[in-house]
Amino acid sequence: MTNDALTLAVLVGSTRPARRGPMVAAWVADAARRHPRFAQVDVIDLADLRLPLLDEPVPAVFGDYRNPHTLRWAETVRSYDAFVVVTPVHNASYPASLKNAVDYLYAEWNGVVVGFVGYGAHGGTRAIDHLRTVFAEVKAVTVPQEVSLELLADVDFNDAEPADPTAPGRLAPRPQQQDALDALLDAVAVWARPRAAVG
């Protein structure tokens, strides 16, 4: 069973304009596509889903989804065995857009393996800490290995106005970050189970 090919989604957690999430996700997806265990690797950008703030009348744990956007999102999550969640830190925690997307579903997260790639002045670590409790609640398994990209060390601002907060810069991870990402992907591959095995 553990040799089965896995499907992996790299989730862009922030939907804010001028966010850095897409370039971080592209870096993660590139590495994942080189990994032998992942047969399919897709980037899912929450900005494309355009989920409104949670508008389901019944809590997700009851599985009684009413809205078309919820049903579409459920189908999407259900099609992956594992996730790498790319998250910035917003005010010492995760962005609302990411929590909103998690809260829409329940059963679809059960048994999923999740790894975190954080970014921010201090590597997004506080966002990751809060997300571990959130994903545990929806019965996903989070791997301890994580990647924490630091804005002043892993992003190149040379071609941007340094004082412009809307300039995302260009991702230039230090070599140890590539190692950390490979370790994260290895851990996800070790712990993830195909949906057929857990569902």
Added chain:
Amino acid sequence: MTNDALTLAVLVGSTRPARRGPMVAAWVADAARRHPRFAQVDVIDLADLRLPLLDEPVPAVFGDYRNPHTLRWAETVRSYDAFVVVTPVHNASYPASLKNAVDYLYAEWNGVVVGFVGYGAHGGTRAIDHLRTVFAEVKAVTVPQEVSLELLADVDFNDAEPADPTAPGRLAPRPQQQDALDALLDAVAVWARPRAAVG
């Protein structure tokens, strides 16, 4: 200075349909209006504001707000000295709607005193824990006293179908919860400073 009258907002943190937040906020506001230190007590329901997921291109810390809904929200928050935040627990943390509303602003939260009233199966305590780090990041001061309403002990479901998750029930707090609320409001009154003193 500490004898100055204070303005207090009771913030309904969840915007989910069938939420219990408005009835909890009404209970908090009733008690606050009986408190001698609060000259003005208003309930602010985030559902009425209809804030979209954070769509400002510049992080709030830079104070460069671009959207009309952000400017309106900033003006609202700026007009209060203190907040009681009413929060459910969604997946072992706060609801996305509440974090979204916090993340829109920065300077307007600075120096504000915040108290928490949580509700949920276990009193919303995990939501409150995460919110303390969030509000500290926007330089608000959170008082240690808190109210944790437990759904099975402080809500009367007698006139509802118990198995229906969309039935909010009727708030019926145990006597000790009223005491806890009064202690929370006292603490907010002790620590809050009029905006003129901190702004």
